[in-house]
Structures are given as C-alpha cells and as structure tokens.
Amino acid sequence: MNLMIEEQSSCCKRRDRPSGWSKSNSKPKSDAPTTQKATERLTLVFSEPYAGSSFNGGNLKAFRRLLQRTPVYGAYKAVGHYPDYWYWILRGRPQRSPHLLKQKVVRAYGERFGLKTLVETGTYYGEMVAAMKSRFARIYSIEFVPALAERARRKFARDPHIRIFCGDSRIVMPEVLALLTGPTLFWLDAGYYSWVGMQPDKQRLSAELEMILSHPYPHVVLLDDARGLTGQDGVPSVGDVTSYVESKFPQRTVEVEYDIMRITLRK
Numbered sequence: 001m002n003l004m005i006e007e008q009s010s011c012c013k014r015r016d017r018p019s020g021w022s023k024s025n026s027k028p029k030s031d032a033p034t035t036q037k038a039t040e041r042l043t044l045v046f047s048e049p050y051a052g053s054s055f056n057g058g059n060l061k062a063f064r065r066l067l068q069r070t071p072v073y074g075a076y077k078a079v080g081h082y083p084d085y086w087y088w089i090l091r092g093r094p095q096r097s098p099h100l101l102k103q104k105v106v107r108a109y110g111e112r113f114g115l116k117t118l119v120e121t122g123t124y125y126g127e128m129v130a131a132m133k134s135r136f137a138r139i140y141s142i143e144f145v146p147a148l149a150e151r152a153r154r155k156f157a158r159d160p161h162i163r164i165f166c167g168d169s170r171i172v173m174p175e176v177l178a179l180l181t182g183p184t185l186f187w188l189d190a191g192y193y194s195w196v197g198m199q200p201d202k203q204r205l206s207a208e209l210e211m212i213l214s215h216p217y218p219h220v221v222l223l224d225d226a227r228g229l230t231g232q233d234g235v236p237s238v239g240d241v242t243s244y245v246e247s248k249f250p251q252r253t254v255e256v257e258y259d260i261m262r263i264t265l266r267k
C-alpha cells in the first residue's frame, strides 16, 4: 500500500454545522459516525498512487511526497519545525500556529497541572508523541488511518509507555478513558471538521468533549485549530463551544490563544 498523505494547510475546512452544537447551549444530539464511508474513501486515498506527484507542483512538494513513504519523514518534519516557528514569528505570529508552539503549549499544560498522562486524537506521523515522549509517563494516541497507526506503532515499538490505538477517536475514546487512573491532558487534534478523504462526523467533537468532561477525573483539554470553529457553514463557533462547555460543566473555563482552545478547571 502506498502511504500517501495529502497534507492540508488546515485540518478544518468548513462544512455543515454539526447539529449537536446549538446557540442555545443544548446537549449535543447523538448521530451514528460515518466510519464505513470514511474508511472506503480513505482506502482510495491511501492505496492509489498519488495522481499529482509530477514536478509541476514544485520539486519540494514532490520531494516531500517521496519522503512521506520513508521512515525518515518524521525526522524531516521535526527539523522543519524550527524554521517554521521562526518564519511564523517573522510574519507577526499569524493565527495558524506552528507545531513547535503547539508542543510548547502541550508541555506547559502538562507541567502546570501536574499531568502525567497525555491522550492525543490524531496521531498522524507521531510528531506530538515523539516530542512529548520523555515528558509524560504514559501516552495514548488514537489514529483513524490504519497505515498511519501501524507506522506509529513501529516508530514507538521500543517505548512501552506509548500506546497507539487504531480507529475513530469517537469510538475508541471510551476504551482509552477506561485506562485512565487520574487527571489527564487531552490533545484533540483529529481533523474534527475536515480531514482529507474523510466524511466529517458532525457530532464527533461534542461527543468526545462530553465523554471527557463527564469522566470522574478533572481532565484538561486542548483543542487544536480553534480557528476552524467559525460558526459558519454548519461549523460551531468558539462561542458555541464555550457556552456549551461552561453551561454543561460550570466548573470548567474555556479560553483560546494561539489557535488552541484550552478547557481547564475554574479556579
């Protein structure tokens, strides 16, 4: 199978407003996940040779796509995080934040709240897992695409404190929650409103937040790509999510900085 992932500049293409979010802060409705359809579409994306791999799109793009098929792609991306970060600063810190900053935020929240376990949705190439592997005593990461999950399992095979789960995060989340023995940091980064080749499950984010925030431990949640919460074309706004969380879980507070929504315990 060709492991060919089309990277997107944004994980959050706007689609229809998930019906679980409402301006009136009502509880999200349930809806069956569209896992089968998503799997069928992904099978196509991940099994066909990439049609656009000519050099027309630029040598760098072609080179990167070639690298994606190799085990060194993670290292290549990790090196790229530094220029990416400085370029972001030079551009005046635009809304879309670089991965290095995301790593800093995840690390800072782990330290600030004394959290020893990290749960990630959306493993991708395991960059966040790799960056956090010496910072957390346990890391659980959930990836929908079997080829990516398998690749991450191989990558972290020598790290017994890291477990990669394969499946839809909404489905796998209860299994992961059942493993937790204390407050945990959640890094929700699984393309909630769009990911290439996938049909968005419009209830997924609300369903996962509900599960996490109802769990007996006072977990801390970081949601990446908050800019995707536009309140347009069927996507909830930051305000929708904030009022849902703060009304349903009054002991929680929500803030957004550097494109990351942070849900913590009210002081």
Ligand SMILES: C[S@@+](CC[C@H](N)C(=O)[O-])C[C@H]1O[C@@H](n2cnc3c(N)ncnc32)[C@H](O)[C@@H]1O
Residues within 6 Å of the ligand: 011, 120, 121, 122, 123, 124, 125, 126, 127, 128, 129, 142, 143, 144, 145, 148, 167, 168, 169, 170, 189, 190, 191, 195, 198
């Ligand atoms: C933005 S990338 C994750 C990047 C990674 N968290 C990091 O920081 O390095 C999004 C990932 O979410 C995965 N994904 C999309 N939908 C998913 C779902 N329903 N369940 C689990 N993973 C999903 C995609 O396959 C992709 O690998």
